[in-house]
Every structure is written in structure tokens, then in C-alpha cells.
Amino acid sequence: xxxxxxxxxxxxxxxxxxxxxxxxxxxxxxxxxxxxxxxxxxxxxxxxxxxxxxxxxxxxxxxxxxxxxxxxxxxxxxxxxxxxxxxxxxxxxxxxxxxxx
Amino acid sequence: xxxxxxxxxxxxxxxxxxxxxxxxxxxxxxxxxxxxxxxxxxxxxxxxxxxxxxxxxxxxxxxxxxxxxxxxxxxxxxxxxxxxxxxxxxxxxxxxxxxxxxxxxxxxxxxxxxxxxxxxxxxxxxxxxxxxxxxxxxxxxxxxxxxxxxxxxxxxxxxxxxxxxxxxxxxxxxxxxxxxxxxxxxxxxxxxxxxxxxxxxxxxxxxxxxxxxxxxxxxxxxxxxxxxxxxxxxxxxxxxxx
Numbered sequence: 001x002x003x004x005x006x007x008x009x010x011x012x013x014x015x016x017x018x019x020x021x022x023x024x025x026x027x028x029x030x031x032x033x034x035x036x037x038x039x040x041x042x043x044x045x046x047x048x049x050x051x052x053x054x055x056x057x058x059x060x061x062x063x064x065x066x067x068x069x070x071x072x073x074x075x076x077x078x079x080x081x082x083x084x085x086x087x088x089x090x091x092x093x094x095x096x097x098x099x100x101x
Numbered sequence: 102x103x104x105x106x107x108x109x110x111x112x113x114x115x116x117x118x119x120x121x122x123x124x125x126x127x128x129x130x131x132x133x134x135x136x137x138x139x140x141x142x143x144x145x146x147x148x149x150x151x152x153x154x155x156x157x158x159x160x161x162x163x164x165x166x167x168x169x170x171x172x173x174x175x176x177x178x179x180x181x182x183x184x185x186x187x188x189x190x191x192x193x194x195x196x197x198x199x200x201x202x203x204x205x206x207x208x209x210x211x212x213x214x215x216x217x218x219x220x221x222x223x224x225x226x227x228x229x230x231x232x233x234x235x236x237x238x239x240x241x242x243x244x245x246x247x248x249x250x251x252x253x254x255x256x257x258x259x260x261x262x263x264x265x266x267x268x269x270x271x272x273x274x275x276x277x278x279x280x281x282x283x284x285x286x287x288x289x290x291x292x293x294x295x296x297x298x299x300x301x302x303x304x305x306x307x308x309x310x311x312x313x314x315x316x317x318x319x320x321x322x323x324x325x326x327x328x329x330x331x332x333x334x335x336x337x338x339x340x341x342x343x
Contacts, residue, residue, distance in 0.1 A: 002170060004146050010173055011163045012153035014180040015187070020211030022191035024204065037330035041292050043186035044282065045325045047158060047275040048296025049318050050183070053304055055272040060265045068269040069276075076280035082217070083125040089273030094266035 055089075064096040115236020122217045122237065123244035129157060130245045132270040134252015136161055140168030144250040151249040155213050155242055159184040160249075161271055165314060175313070182319050190219040199228040206231035213238045216278060288333035295325050 055072075056065035068089040075085045109117070130151060137147040142164065154160050162183045166176050191214050198207070210222075210231055218241065222234045256264060283290040303309045303317050312320070 002173070004142055004167060005149075006173065007163065007167050007176055008146060008150045008153065010176050011150065011159065011180045014177050015154050015156055015159055015184050016211065018181065018184050018188045019191050019214040020208055022188055023195050023198070023207040023211045027195060033334050034330055037333065037335040038326050039185060039189050040335055041288070041326040041329050042182070042322055044279050044289050044292035045296045045329075046183055046185070046318060046322045047279045048293040049300040049321045050158060050162070051272045051275045051279075052297040053301050055269055058265075058268040058272065060261065064265070065269065068273065072269075072273045072276035073280055075273075076277045077284060079281065080277070081125075082274055082277040083128060085277035086129060086270040086273035089269045089276070090266040093269050094262060097262055097265055 059093050059097070061093075061097050061101055063100070064093040067092045067096050111230045111232040112236040112239075115233040115238075116240050117236075118221050118233075119218075119237035119240035122221070122241040125217070126241050126245040127248040129270055129274055130248025131252040131255075132267040133157065133160060133164070134249040134254075135256040135264060135267060136271070137164045137249060138253040138256045140164040142167065142253060144253040147253045148246045148250040151246040152242065155215055155245060156184055156187075157216075157271060157274060162318070169313065171313065175316070178319055182322050186216075187214045187219075190214050190216075190223075193223060194219065194229060197223065197229040202229075202231065210234050213242060217241070288329055288335075291333070292325065292329055295329070296321065299325065 052069065055069050056062050059065040059068065071092040072085050072089045075088045080088065133151070134144075134147055137150070137160075142150070150160055150163065154163070159180055162179050163176060166179060171179075191211065194210065194214065195207075210229070213234070218234065218237050221237060222229065225233060279289075279293050283293045299321050300317065303312065303321065309317075
């Protein structure tokens, strides 16, 4: 059996190292242009991979998940805040599932 | 940019600017708590994870892996991958630190480099002010932790419709992070579109579909980011000039 507290402590150790090592050790910009570019793109790829198709599989009605994706993209393109985009996605799912299930 | 209020201490300014962050965190943390509950975490464990990690996507990945009974090494790797952006944020912050700032503040600020706290902290003119950072942390992190615990406690008492609706809140938040930069930069748009596309392909292609969600995330992130970095190397001054 694996232990939830060990999971949490591993995550904390890794995430704290990620955050604190640049602050304590690296005092100059990274030299490698490739590495800088690579690290710049990492979050966008990661979050995109985590978002789709998971958002469609998360809802009781798959069509509601697709609608949430569309609504979220449009709201984000319109410059809505993080909270507004998240709220709009929830509202889309709630309304569609209310109507069609 | 709001004019600086000289009368307030930096800590009080941080508290004030942290209030909207706290409100947003509370709502998102509630749905994160639902994911933690599905993974079998207790409210205390969820609160502890949120206090220590203060990371939306990172904690979501953690809870997913806990629920799947993943190997500890996989948790470490996925945490590394899903939180890599904080490395860059900390690099940016390190350039704004006054040379005479005591080292303990480097360790303190490093506890909470999040999208939002990083955003308001680096947007403040002049050298980095640790007390401002601490003020924002003091109001937003408790909201994040309590929201997570309440999501675990109350997730089951909410109607299924509400749970289904809240389950997309985090994905909505991810969209809010990745879509606006994708509009400004072709290379980021390609990151997002290829991320969507390959993630979808890996879900059903033979052999690839047997990969765990965590391994899929690692492989696609390393592969796609490397290829895109080779094709679209970034200009040296793109981030640091601001």
C-alpha cells in the first residue's frame, strides 16, 4: 500500500525545489536558447494535453464537455479573467445538462 | 497600473491585492477538492497538499495519480513536468531581487510562486518586495487550503449536476492560462493545438492508449516542447525585457 502523506511530501519536495532553486542558485539568465525556449513552451503543451480530451470526459453529458471547451476558449480569447473563464465553463455544463438530461 | 499607496506597508498592500486572488482560489480549490475526494484523500490531507504545494494543475495531477495508485517516481516526474513553469517564473523573479536581500527571503518567496502571486509580485515596480509577496500569500493560501478541504467534505452532498458542472472549472482555468498567449504567439498556438491533437490521438491509438495519463503527459510535453523549441527558438529578450 502506498501512503497519501508520502505522495504529498514528494510533490511538495519537487515543487519547492522547482520554485526555490532558481531563486537561491541561478543568478543569471539561462544561457541556452533552446533550453529557454523549451521551458517556455512546456506549460502550454502540458496544460493543453491535460485539458483535452479530459474536459469532454469529465462531464455526465459529453456534449456538455465539448460546449465547456468552446465556451472556455471563446471567453479566454475575449480576455476574461481566470475566474470568469472557469465560471463560464461550469455554467455551460450546468445549463446543457439541465436541458438535455 | 494603480498608483502606489505610500501610506500602507508592503505587507498590507499585499494583503489587499491578494483578496481577489483569494476569492478565485477558493472557488477553484473547491472543485480541486472534488478531484482529491475522488482520489481518496481526507479533508486534512487535501488541505495539507494545498498548503504545501499551492499549485492548481500540479495538485490536480497529484490527486489523479494518487487515485490511480501511481508509483512514487511517477508522481515526482509528473510534478516536475506540470510545475515546470514555476521554474521560469522563479528565474524571472531572481532577476528582480536586490543584491543585499537576506537569503531567508529567497526561501520564503519560493514557497508560493504561483501564476497569480507571481503576476502581482512582478508587476510591482522596483526591486522585489518580500513583504508584499508574504501579504498576498497570507490571504490567498488559506483560502486555497480551506477551499480544498471543503470540496472534499462537501463534494458528496452536492447534487450530481453541480458536481458535473464544477468538474470543468479547472479545465476552464487551464484554458484561461493557455489561450490568451496562444492568440499572441503562433508558436504557443501550435503548442496548444498539437497538445490537444496528440493527447486525443494517444487516447485511442493501439499501444499508446495503454500509457497512463501521467506518462502520456510527460512524453507529449517533452517531445512537443522540444520540437517546437527547435522550430521556433525564442528571441533572447522576449521575456526579460519587460
